[in-house]
Amino acid sequence: MSITQSLSTPLSSSSSTFLAPSTFNPSRSQVTLPVKSLGVCKCIAAPQEADTAYKTKVSRNGNIAKLQAGYLFPEIARRRNAHLLKYPDAKVISLGIGDTTEPIPDAITSAMSKRSHALSTVEGYSGYGAEQGEKPLRSAIASTFYRDLGIEDDDIFVSDGAKCDISRLQIVFGSKIKMAVQDPSYPAYVDSSVIMGQTGYYQKDVEKFANIEYMRCNPENGFFPDLSSISRPDIIFFCSPNNPTGAAATREQLTQLVKFAKDNGSIIIFDSAYAMYISGDNPRSIFEIPGAKEVALEVSSFSKYAGFTGVRLGWTVIPKQLLFSDGFPVAKDFNRIVCTCFNGASNISQAGGLACLSPDGLKAMQDVIGFYKENTNIIVETFDSLGFKVYGGKDAPYVWVHFPGRNSWDVFAEILEKTHVVTTPGSGFGPGGEGFVRVSAFGHRENVLEACRRFKELYK
Known part of the structure; x- marks a missing residue:
């Protein structure tokens, strides 16, 4: 060719x-x-x-x-x-x-450098850490992004990025579920669903995979789907602000989404990787919506906040109230997957994440986002x-x-x-x-x- x-x-x-x-x-x-x-x-x-x-x-x-x-x-x-x-x-x-x-702000890289050099000392060396993440970082994420939302430190799982957690969540939910996804949306949602065996074959005439509910989001509907036209899904992937359209869902829209999930017994995987870019009053977390902890979990990342696309650090929040149909907590199954498939995020990356959430780090991230x-x-x-x-x-x-x-x-x-x-x-x-x-x-x-x-x- x-x-x-x-x-x-x-x-x-x-x-x-x-x-x-x-x-x-x-x-x-x-x-x-x-x-x-x-x-x-x-x-x-x-x-x-x-x-x-x-x-x-x-x-x-x-x-x-x-x-x-x-x-x-x-x-x-x-x-x-x-x-x-x-x-x-x-x-x-x-x-x-x-x-x-x-460039990553110095207030953040200096903390990673310090942690890195400490590994060359007896006092500062550490090996395997907790698969769920270091407690100080989990606490800082909870207090920074989920203050007053009822999210506890142990609801947070620190990872090597939201994209990796998306695939781990697919393992948790297995091959028998039906997924709904915004259309258009980040392609990892659909591709991981296909690989997991949740879909039928690709239908060339409509450019869709069978057994996925594509929720059309366009200028005509304000980039929010007509939920009344959607058949019941098990899992709903929803990204706000959305990649690629840049649309941030309003409080009213997310309230509709939570109600739709509760009425149908569905689970929302809410991707908030761009939440710090929101300028107005739109929710930055799905957990700002009453009742969301019973039907939603949230994935997020430091990639686009602190320039961590190569450093690799993110997190997933799974509230204790989120239960499978038999009453078993979703968080416990995710914890098992994390312990089986993952040995925890890099301790150097986690030092950088903790620095991101310090007063100097937060200001530095806001400056980069502003740029x-x-x-x-x-x-x-x-x-x-x-x-x-x-x-x-x-x-x-x-x-x-x-x-x-x-x-x-x-x-x-x-x-x-x-x-x-x-x-x-x-x-x-x-x-x-x-x-x-x-x-x-x-x-x-x-x-x-x-x-x-x-x-x-x-x-x-």
Whole structure:
């Protein structure tokens, strides 16, 4: 396959990609970016020819074989690398994968450094820690994010990130459950459900997996699903502020969601990984809603607050009131999974997390979040000025741009080809994302400004 063909092949769409000659002159760019080799990632589900004639007698996991293509973000990285092969002198700016770019504040890294150096002493050395997390950090998370919400220290499980906990939770709930998910939404929810065996096969005509309830969230319904049209699910994945749309659910909407879960005996997995980006009065935790502790658990992360995407630290909150149909506590089963599959988060990472929640650390995180929110304002104003309908950007570090009537992978390819800027195609988040592109605000300021200049040149 040629590089051009590689760039124009969507994950699950047969439509062609627009690759018109570029009108953008890279030599005009004022930004010099180091090109970091990510390697070519071939994360595809289709069978590959073996290099040898010998084969084992072990059958492939049929659930993984259901997946349609590579996981979204490695696929974007692959296309970025292919673009760099085609344009080796291009100054590529990445506003696609939601990876943080600004340095971790010194108030946080100094604590990790101190803990790291202490490990070289007899007094400071520690080996295996509690699988559930160190008690001081669990207490700090409870008092910082869940004060007066009835969440106790031992309701909190510290982990190596919310994404990892999503998969561990799938193990807890098993293969026999029916899942509902916002459409569009973070692709790990659906992919982990497929791998776990909760779904049927992919239905190409509707671009959905059987046995998943896709809850359409779009501008017409205020990015909150019509719950009256949804058949009963066992598990509801709900992210607020949402990735990718950037929409934060209101108190009234989350009250409806909790009531819906209680009426149907469902459990909500509430992803609050972007809660600190919320500007107004919308809830930052599902546990702000009365009755939520009986029907919900919550996953969150330091990744987008403190730049911990590489450090890896998150947490899950499972209240004691959350019970299975036989009365057994969900937290006890999650604890068993954690003890079996996980030896606890890095003690160095946990030292950093504790520093994040100190007065200096909290201020430093707020400053970094404020910086990224300024980036979102720049991106929103740019697309507004070009006449696009733009959503998000207020309560999340993502801007959701509408390209009506267009295939989102086509738009992704057009932007990459003509401006050398990486975005994320909306359909990668589900069929409800078709016609949209997500632009991430995670970037150095000069790169965001340069990308916006290129957008204006392309779409003026």
